[in-house]
Amino acid sequence: MKDPKRYLITSALPYANGPLHLGHIAGAYLPADIYVRYLKLKGKDVVYICGSDEHGVPITLRARKEGVTPQDVVDKYHGMIKSAFDEFGIAFDIYHRTSDPVHHHTASEFFKTMHNKDEFIEKEEEQFFDEQEQQFLADRYIVGTCPKCGFEEAYGDQCEKCGTSLSPKELINPKSKLSGNVPILKTTKHWYLDLERYQGEWLEKWIDSHKSDWKSNVYGQCKSWLKAGLQPRAVTRDLDWGVPVPVKDADGKVLYVWFDAPIGYISATKAWAKEKGKNWKDYWQSEDSRLIHFIGKDNIVFHCLIFPSMLKAHGDYILPYNVPANEFLNLEGDKLSTSRNWAVWIHEYLQDFPDKQDVLRYTICANSPEQKDNDFTWKDFQTRNNSELVAIFGNFVNRTLVLTHKYYDGKVPERGDLNDFDKKTLDEIIVIKGNLEKSIENFRFREAVKIAMDLARLGNKFLADTEPWKLIKTDEDRVKTIMNISIQITAALSIIMEPFLPFTTEKLRSLLNIEKLDWELAGKYDLILAGHSINKASLLFDKIEDEEIEKQVQKLLDSKKANEMENHKAEPAKDNCTYDEFMKMDIRVGTILEAEQVPKTDKLLKLKIDTGIDQRTVVSGIAVDHKPEDIIGKQVSVLVNLEPRKIRGIESQGMILMAKDASGKLNFVIPDVKTNDGSGIK
Numbered sequence: 001m002k003d004p005k006r007y008l009i010t011s012a013l014p015y016a017n018g019p020l021h022l023g024h025i026a027g028a029y030l031p032a033d034i035y036v037r038y039l040k041l042k043g044k045d046v047v048y049i050c051g052s053d054e055h056g057v058p059i060t061l062r063a064r065k066e067g068v069t070p071q072d073v074v075d076k077y078h079g080m081i082k083s084a085f086d087e088f089g090i091a092f093d094i095y096h097r098t099s100d101p102v103h104h105h106t107a108s109e110f111f112k113t114m115h116n117k118d119e120f121i122e123k124e125e126e127q128f129f130d131e132q133e134q135q136f137l138a139d140r141y142i143v144g145t146c147p148k149c150g151f152e153e154a155y156g157d158q159c160e161k162c163g164t165s166l167s168p169k170e171l172i173n174p175k176s177k178l179s180g181n182v183p184i185l186k187t188t189k190h191w192y193l194d195l196e197r198y199q200g201e202w203l204e205k206w207i208d209s210h211k212s213d214w215k216s217n218v219y220g221q222c223k224s225w226l227k228a229g230l231q232p233r234a235v236t237r238d239l240d241w242g243v244p245v246p247v248k249d250a251d252g253k254v255l256y257v258w259f260d261a262p263i264g265y266i267s268a269t270k271a272w273a274k275e276k277g278k279n280w281k282d283y284w285q286s287e288d289s290r291l292i293h294f295i296g297k298d299n300i301v302f303h304c305l306i307f308p309s310m311l312k313a314h315g316d317y318i319l320p321y322n323v324p325a326n327e328f329l330n331l332e333g334d335k336l337s338t339s340r341n342w343a344v345w346i347h348e349y350l351q352d353f354p355d356k357q358d359v360l361r362y363t364i365c366a367n368s369p370e371q372k373d374n375d376f377t378w379k380d381f382q383t384r385n386n387s388e389l390v391a392i393f394g395n396f397v398n399r400t401l402v403l404t405h406k407y408y409d410g411k412v413p414e415r416g417d418l419n420d421f422d423k424k425t426l427d428e429i430i431v432i433k434g435n436l437e438k439s440i441e442n443f444r445f446r447e448a449v450k451i452a453m454d455l456a457r458l459g460n461k462f463l464a465d466t467e468p469w470k471l472i473k474t475d476e477d478r479v480k481t482i483m484n485i486s487i488q489i490t491a492a493l494s495i496i497m498e499p500f501l502p503f504t505t506e507k508l509r510s511l512l513n514i515e516k517l518d519w520e521l522a523g524k525y526d527l528i529l530a531g532h533s534i535n536k537a538s539l540l541f542d543k544i545e546d547e548e549i550e551k552q553v554q555k556l557l558d559s560k561k562a563n564e565m566e567n568h569k570a571e572p573a574k575d576n577c578t579y580d581e582f583m584k585m586d587i588r589v590g591t592i593l594e595a596e597q598v599p600k601t602d603k604l605l606k607l608k609i610d611t612g613i614d615q616r617t618v619v620s621g622i623a624v625d626h627k628p629e630d631i632i633g634k635q636v637s638v639l640v641n642l643e644p645r646k647i648r649g650i651e652s653q654g655m656i657l658m659a660k661d662a663s664g665k666l667n668f669v670i671p672d673v674k675t676n677d678g679s680g681i682k
């Protein structure tokens with residue numbers, strides 16, 4: 001296909017309701033950033049658009065919970081997200097926000113145009129209404145019992161326990177989240193996008209036309225939505241936070257966040273164009289522009305079916321050329337979860353590893369979940385750093401710079417005649433560059449970063465095969481040629497690696513004492529001329545030690561545990577028992593005298609206990625949490641008149657009382673000061 005005149009690249013607008021984590025970066029931002037950096041190195045006309053999505057119910061709910069305004073919430077997270085992107089090197093041309101007046105105006109006009117063209121269906125419907133708060137209840141404002149699994153805190157749109165999509169009316173015992181009252185049903189009017197009609201008229205045909213050029217995971221998901229049949233979808237809702245519906249009889253109604261958010265790409269482009277003296281319409285309304293959306297798989301339906309329907313219905317806009325959505329990145333074998341705090345937060349990563357943006361960029365890209373979900377582990381992060389970035393890329397560059405200083409005082413030596421091996425090596429750069437272009441242009445970034453690393457491998461192999469440190473004693477002229485070639489490979493690396501590792505290539509350019517070079521120059525024999533002075537070598541990457549990795553893994557486990565403790569709900573009380581029934585139990589203070597693991601078991605300890613009455617054996621299932629040597633001498637509570645029973649061939653004469661916490665850990669129930677063995681517990 002012919003190259004377009006311009007590229008319009010978007011990454012999904014992050015929701016301004018919390019910080020960024022690893023999964024966000026892997027899904028929609030890093031691949032787009034690599035793609036955009038590549039296009040810019042090639043000298044293309046490209047604008048890269050993003051911004052915060054600042055409307056919607058989770059934001060109003062959070063504001064209410066924290067006793068602040070929705071604007072306070074979005075200001076806080078917009079700032080936090082924007083600076084995390086900046087520091088991580090995601091180089092948007094603009095990072096805008098949907099609470100900006102430019103956006104309100106743009107979204108409003110978009111709705112009005114569609115309304116004037118009669119694209120919407122108007123429908124009156126009964127919806128839940130909170131009489132005390134005098135407010136219609138958006139789906140997340142209603143909780144009730146899930147009809148599928150019985151979970152009592154299911155939302156009006158989804159049960160978070162079993163994952164079922166719901167509508168508010170399906171909930172059993174619905175309650176308003178605002179007042180806690182039972183809501184009434186009241187009639188309200190809304191505008192709907194007629195997706196069913198678009199499917200029949202053109203949408204399905206358009207999706208089919210992308211069967212071979214869109215990623216199979218993206219095309220497949222679109223087809224399954226279409227197969228189920230698209231339904232009209234409400235564009236408006238009753239809420240007081242968002243873009244007001246700009247027609248008569250729409251008081252207290254705003255545009256649904258899924259409708260206004262993607263229009264955010266357009267308003268951000270407008271704001272950027274104004275600043276740069278460009279015409280935003282060239283990018284959005286001209287057939288020689290190419291629109292590409294980078295997103296995660298949860299956004300496929302919006303970017304492949306719904307937003308294109310809006311653009312087409314409006315009439316003035318181009319449709320996306322491609323939507324290379326990624327699947328999900330998991331963390332240490334478990335799904336990333338904000339609510340369970342199972343995540344690597346980017347702002348925390350940047351604090352812990354302030355100069356290692358590229359190590360994370362490299363690891364995420366090498367594990368990019370392009371066709372299926374993939375896993376990030378800290379161990380892999382360490383290996384990628386130590387065995388690839390340090391040992392291959394860093395090592396080659398360092399040897400080249402150090403030797404150039406050692407032999408030639410930092411001046412690039414003159415090259416003599418090239419032998420076949422030299423030519424083959426230099427020509428291999430062109431092959432690598434070509435393969436890399438193919439991978440990036442087809443959105444295969446995992447493959448691309450591996451190919452880029454092959455250039456560093458090529459350099460390492462060249463030095464290992466030619467051994468200039470040995471030759472220097474016998475053939476000085478040959479060493480000049482070898483070092484000159486090594487310098488050319490290093491310069492090519494500063495170009496080839498730029499899309500993936502922008503911080504490192506910046507450092508590399510300053511070591512080489514060169515400006516940023518165009519993509520097309522990679523593979524040229526004389527990127528750096530003889531006589532050019534390079535700067536003193538310093539390491540591009542440092543080794544990451546085991547302790548740093550263990551610290552990160554422990555941090556994850558700690559936060560997961562803290563989260564479990566916080567969300568722990570006590571079990572409901574058991575049926576009553578009588579006083580006499582309780583008094584039948586003889587519970588005493590005792591001391592552990594001996595403790596040993598029961599052979600061939602993980603959980604059982606054999607304990608010898610002084611109960612004050614006697615010394616007896618008790619088998620207890622506490623070995624997972626307590627080591628025998630740690631508990632000898634400890635006072636415990638023992639039920640002494642439990643009928644003896646045989647466990648693994650050992651007669652157990654009683655039971656130790658333990659408290660089980662939310663993480664499942666068993667803690668001893670003991671008197672708060674030392675108490676005589678045999679004292680009764682009542």
Ligand SMILES: [Zn+2]
Nearest residue numbers: 146149159162
């Ligand atoms: Zn459920």
